[in-house]
Amino acid sequence: MTKQLPPLFRDKMIDLLGEEEFELFLASYDQPRSFGLRVNTGKITKADFLDKSPFALEPVPWASEGFYYEEGERPGKHPYYHTGLYYIQEPSAMAPVELLQVQPGEKVLDLCAAPGGKSTQIAAKLQGEGVLVVNDNHSDRVKALVKNLELFGVRNAVVLNERPERMLNVFQGYFDKILIDAPCSGEGMFRKEEDMMQQWERHTVQEFADMQRELLGQAAQMLAPGGTIVYSTCTFSPEENEAQIAEFLDNHPTFDVVPVEHFDHGQPNWLREPWCEEHYSDRAREAVAGTARLWPHRLRGEGHYVAVLRCGDEGVGADVGEIVRVDAGGKAKADAGVIAMSDAGVRAMSDAGVRAMSDAGVIVKADAGVRAMADAGVIVKADAGVRAMADAGMRAKTNAGVIAKADAGAKARTDAGAGRSGRDALRGKGRAGTESRVSLEPLQAFEDELLRSEPFAALRLVCYGEHAYASPVGLPELHGLKVVRPGWYIGALHRGRFEPSHALAMGLRMREAKRVLSLASRDERALRYLKGETLEVAESEIIRDPEVTKAAKGYCLVCIDDHPVGWGKWLDGMLKNEYPPGWRWT
Numbered sequence: 001m002t003k004q005l006p007p008l009f010r011d012k013m014i015d016l017l018g019e020e021e022f023e024l025f026l027a028s029y030d031q032p033r034s035f036g037l038r039v040n041t042g043k044i045t046k047a048d049f050l051d052k053s054p055f056a057l058e059p060v061p062w063a064s065e066g067f068y069y070e071e072g073e074r075p076g077k078h079p080y081y082h083t084g085l086y087y088i089q090e091p092s093a094m095a096p097v098e099l100l101q102v103q104p105g106e107k108v109l110d111l112c113a114a115p116g117g118k119s120t121q122i123a124a125k126l127q128g129e130g131v132l133v134v135n136d137n138h139s140d141r142v143k144a145l146v147k148n149l150e151l152f153g154v155r156n157a158v159v160l161n162e163r164p165e166r167m168l169n170v171f172q173g174y175f176d177k178i179l180i181d182a183p184c185s186g187e188g189m190f191r192k193e194e195d196m197m198q199q200w201e202r203h204t205v206q207e208f209a210d211m212q213r214e215l216l217g218q219a220a221q222m223l224a225p226g227g228t229i230v231y232s233t234c235t236f237s238p239e240e241n242e243a244q245i246a247e248f249l250d251n252h253p254t255f256d257v258v259p260v261e262h263f264d265h266g267q268p269n270w271l272r273e274p275w276c277e278e279h280y281s282d283r284a285r286e287a288v289a290g291t292a293r294l295w296p297h298r299l300r301g302e303g304h305y306v307a308v309l310r311c312g313d314e315g316v317g318a319d320v321g322e323i324v325r326v327d328a329g330g331k332a333k334a335d336a337g338v339i340a341m342s343d344a345g346v347r348a349m350s351d352a353g354v355r356a357m358s359d360a361g362v363i364v365k366a367d368a369g370v371r372a373m374a375d376a377g378v379i380v381k382a383d384a385g386v387r388a389m390a391d392a393g394m395r396a397k398t399n400a401g402v403i404a405k406a407d408a409g410a411k412a413r414t415d416a417g418a419g420r421s422g423r424d425a426l427r428g429k430g431r432a433g434t435e436s437r438v439s440l441e442p443l444q445a446f447e448d449e450l451l452r453s454e455p456f457a458a459l460r461l462v463c464y465g466e467h468a469y470a471s472p473v474g475l476p477e478l479h480g481l482k483v484v485r486p487g488w489y490i491g492a493l494h495r496g497r498f499e500p501s502h503a504l505a506m507g508l509r510m511r512e513a514k515r516v517l518s519l520a521s522r523d524e525r526a527l528r529y530l531k532g533e534t535l536e537v538a539e540s541e542i543i544r545d546p547e548v549t550k551a552a553k554g555y556c557l558v559c560i561d562d563h564p565v566g567w568g569k570w571l572d573g574m575l576k577n578e579y580p581p582g583w584r585w586t
């Protein structure tokens, strides 16, 4: 295989590494690959997984939930894979999220997320608390991203299919943590995916470098003061790694590199011709030594580059987007084209074409000729000709907790669902001259019959047409963005009936359902369920609380070794299979 390495790549690596190190690097291509999986600690503790695991596992030193497994184990061909208890991931790819140090409750963006390996890792770290926004600009790859998040049972993720420049207005200064797992020339993947070698050419490195520069600048604008960006690639070229970070630091003086330990360091001496320009400041050159290089000949993994960038508490800096900040009690007034940000209790007023944002959960957005006023906790959005006013705890023309969006001349009305908890955040979307109303009664009946707790109580229930989602709280208005999933997909409300989604089953815990069938993984019916077959199931096997749910008939949550895997419908000794065709065991 070493013979097939592109000659230009070979020469470049010899120049960078030197002959001796290059021989070791080259030898790694003929070594066996390392295989890894990451436990989904959002569903199971590491200890419980290790108790159950049929695989011989060895910890990945740099990833708290990561393990090596032996070639030939095939964890992708085990029923546990279908319960979302782990994600199969190349071990060096586990490093970036580990270094992002995500804490439960944070607002996190995964900017280049598909197919979602790192998004699922972030989700596990968030433990269902906070907001996870995942984005990829490639519409086909987003499908895999959605599926992986659903398999993992993630409840608090929003999936976007956007060009990052279109996200800037909505998410200006919003995120605590951002991961840029950048598109790159993929030199670190040559051993794993030989096709990548054929695609590699010197000019592709430059093309990716241009994209990466843009992504870094865009991410900086969406980061909150004091926030952290992790930038990573699976390539070795300094143009896509050290040079990107050095240039970013020179253009963003309020950012620093947080030095990474336990890995080889970034190489300031590679910031030279013919690979890179040489004009970087001493500060930037020194800082890139704190970035990390994971080499396939120096650890058990394919190869990655990771930089941890922390923004100072003063924020991105006044030069970016002309941001004006004022303290509590102050008043922010902004002219056209300026972004004004103010702290809690501040009133923001804006002129034509201006966007005013304040902290404490308030977003005021006004278009030309409109005046918008809002107190804490309120989101008001008004288009031309509309005047929207809201007091604390109220929304314009809506019930408590509801976000109202009104187009010119239209009226948006929502039904707060008789004040049940978790019902107080339904969004109604109205078009000019129309009213949209979705009755939530079938969903409510399903919950009463099937769910022990209300798993989406801490989320906001939103309806898009007939589809109900539980959306993380604290999200800004996503108006204008291509939203693939505004949250956890709960199911469809159709002709007075509620059809629970597969994503709902995957996001539940067994204890949260009132009617359950739990098959042992060694029971041959487990595999038959995953293949989509109808099963014979005795009434006595349907676990239910006789005080609450007497009947065995109807929907039940199917589990394997007590971990949800999908829905079934039981009737007279038979379980109708609701496992979706695209998910089936083949």
Ligand SMILES: C[S@@+](CC[C@H](N)C(=O)[O-])C[C@H]1O[C@@H](n2cnc3c(N)ncnc32)[C@H](O)[C@@H]1O
Pocket (backbone or CB within 6 Å): 111, 112, 113, 114, 115, 116, 117, 118, 119, 135, 136, 137, 138, 141, 162, 163, 164, 181, 182, 183, 184, 211, 215
């Ligand atoms: C290295 S892959 C991401 C892998 C992913 N983080 C994971 O762990 O599964 C890079 C991704 O960036 C996406 N991408 C490329 N250009 C982009 C852009 N300008 N904005 C957002 N995503 C982009 C690609 O479609 C690709 O899915």
